[in-house]
Amino acid sequence: MVAIPFTIEVLDAPENNTLENFIIEVEELSNLDFFKRVHLPEDILSEIESKSQETEKSSFIISTYHPFFHAKKLHIIYIYDKKTYTKELSETFGKIKGDIAFYTSKKDSISSILDSLILTTYAFEQFLTKKTPRKLALIVENQNDTIRAEIADRIDLLACIYWVRDMVNMPASLKYPRRLAEQIMKLPFRNTKVTLMEKKELETKGFNLILGVSSGSDRDPCVLIFERIIDKNLPTLALAGKWVTFDAGGLQIKPDDGMLDMKCDMAGAATVVGTLLSLDNKTNLRSNIIATIGLTENLLGGSAMKPLDIIRGYNGKTVEIGHTDAEWRLVLADLLGYLESMYHPETIISVATLTGAVLHALGQNYAGIIGNNQEMMMEILANPAGEERFWQLPLDADMIEKTKGEISDVKNITSGYKAGSSMGAAFLTHFVKESKLVHLDIAGTAYRTSSFGYFPKDATGFGVMTLSEFFIKKERSE
Numbered sequence: 001m002v003a004i005p006f007t008i009e010v011l012d013a014p015e016n017n018t019l020e021n022f023i024i025e026v027e028e029l030s031n032l033d034f035f036k037r038v039h040l041p042e043d044i045l046s047e048i049e050s051k052s053q054e055t056e057k058s059s060f061i062i063s064t065y066h067p068f069f070h071a072k073k074l075h076i077i078y079i080y081d082k083k084t085y086t087k088e089l090s091e092t093f094g095k096i097k098g099d100i101a102f103y104t105s106k107k108d109s110i111s112s113i114l115d116s117l118i119l120t121t122y123a124f125e126q127f128l129t130k131k132t133p134r135k136l137a138l139i140v141e142n143q144n145d146t147i148r149a150e151i152a153d154r155i156d157l158l159a160c161i162y163w164v165r166d167m168v169n170m171p172a173s174l175k176y177p178r179r180l181a182e183q184i185m186k187l188p189f190r191n192t193k194v195t196l197m198e199k200k201e202l203e204t205k206g207f208n209l210i211l212g213v214s215s216g217s218d219r220d221p222c223v224l225i226f227e228r229i230i231d232k233n234l235p236t237l238a239l240a241g242k243w244v245t246f247d248a249g250g251l252q253i254k255p256d257d258g259m260l261d262m263k264c265d266m267a268g269a270a271t272v273v274g275t276l277l278s279l280d281n282k283t284n285l286r287s288n289i290i291a292t293i294g295l296t297e298n299l300l301g302g303s304a305m306k307p308l309d310i311i312r313g314y315n316g317k318t319v320e321i322g323h324t325d326a327e328w329r330l331v332l333a334d335l336l337g338y339l340e341s342m343y344h345p346e347t348i349i350s351v352a353t354l355t356g357a358v359l360h361a362l363g364q365n366y367a368g369i370i371g372n373n374q375e376m377m378m379e380i381l382a383n384p385a386g387e388e389r390f391w392q393l394p395l396d397a398d399m400i401e402k403t404k405g406e407i408s409d410v411k412n413i414t415s416g417y418k419a420g421s422s423m424g425a426a427f428l429t430h431f432v433k434e435s436k437l438v439h440l441d442i443a444g445t446a447y448r449t450s451s452f453g454y455f456p457k458d459a460t461g462f463g464v465m466t467l468s469e470f471f472i473k474k475e476r477s478e
Contacts, residue, residue, distance in 0.1 A: 006122075010138050010148075014069045017069045022074050023077060035076075105140075199220040223295070223335070228279065235345075236343055237288070243268075264353060269294070272291050276291055298324070315341065323412065333431040348432060350440070351442060356420070370421060370439045393419075399417075412427060
């Protein structure tokens with residue numbers, strides 16, 4: 001697994017705490033036995049009882065400088081609405097400065113507590129001269145092997161989400177395609193085969209759409225292939241992600257403010273890699289997994305593709321370039337064609353910061369899901385992990401028909417039709433014949449302008465939880 005990028009201890013008794021903030025939850029207002037058992041001063045106990053009576057149907061927090069099991073500050077919280085438990089817990093952690101120890105006896109909420117505690121305290125500080133690392137502790141009494149395994153497994157997953165956040169937040173000049181591919185190949189994959197295809201091989205094999213996107217850059221593109229075959233009798237599902245390390249829009253250049261977050265345009269592929277990394281040591285998968293990511297830049301240059309160019313994709317379909325800034329679909333088109341021709345997966349799940357349209361439609365708290373495998377989409381919609389949320393957008397025959405070209409097989413943008421997220425997915429359907437397609441448009445959720453729950457401003461790592469749980473057999477109803 002990836003190295004744990006945060007500091008957390010798992011303790012079995014509150015007296016072992018050494019951190020400055022001790023947080024404990026009032027689980028039931030009718031039961032304050034724990035607080036009486038640990039001999040809280042009468043004034044604090046009275047305040048808890050008073051708050052319990054005053055706020056029977058609302059949450060509360062009591063903060064005091066009373067020393068408590070070696071902590072300098074004690075925070076007592078109660079969360080009324082269990083449907084918003086993780087969000088409210090995350091917001092509480094976000095308000096507390098310094099190191100945090102959290103005591104719980106709610107063994108059925110371990111994953112939610114870890115998610116809130118660890119993801120809320122993420123900070124991208126690699127380029128700060130003065131860093132403020134935080135220490136965390138989870139205190140769970142009477143641990144057994146099952147609880148310890150759950151905690152270890154969750155920490156591994158959250159470390160993968162940290163990795164995705166770091167990659168998305170990284171400046172584009174430090175993650176150009178070849179350099180980033182080398183970093184990914186050094187990740188601690190043990191059971192997943194990783195293969196690199198460089199520019200010459202892409203030219204030979206006909207990845208012309210990816211090559212067209214990269215033609216304005218002096219950095220060569222590349223493609224990474226991931227293979228996780230655990231049982232040849234299992235079905236094969238595939239993942240595809242767009243890793244455009246910087247998107248200036250090509251010759252049809254973006255406005256200056258439109259470029260300010262374009263280092264995040266590789267979040268879809270980072271999500272794919274983070275998911276694969278989290279699954280690398282799992283043996284109870286529901287399918288074999290094949291994945292591919294296309295690493296490129298979309299810049300300006302004398303060789304850049306031009307509006308109305310026609311380019312033949314990997315699967316033989318020709319594409320008229322209606323707009324050079326509609327590049328994500330070109331990258332994914334070649335990847336989909338390659339996955340289907342080489343591996344014949346039942347369904348391909350593509351993940352990308354697809355369109356600004358999804359942000360207008362769904363905001364930043366929901367990702368769009370679009371495709372022609374309704375059963376799989378309903379499963380994802382019914383079983384999102386953690387605080388991740390998805391909303392289905394339409395895809396029909398009329399949309400697919402409108403993406404066809406007059407002087408080419410298809411065109412990469414359809415003027416006047418609107419419904420940009422759905423039209424992007426409609427374009428992709430031309431590059432799979434037998435495989436079904438599910439597309440996740442994470443443009444609004446992968447890189448936020450403000451925090452929400454345990455999702456921070458900027459990179460969030462959205463999608464890793466849901467996809468990781470989707471592929472684990474024991475977590476799904478088959």
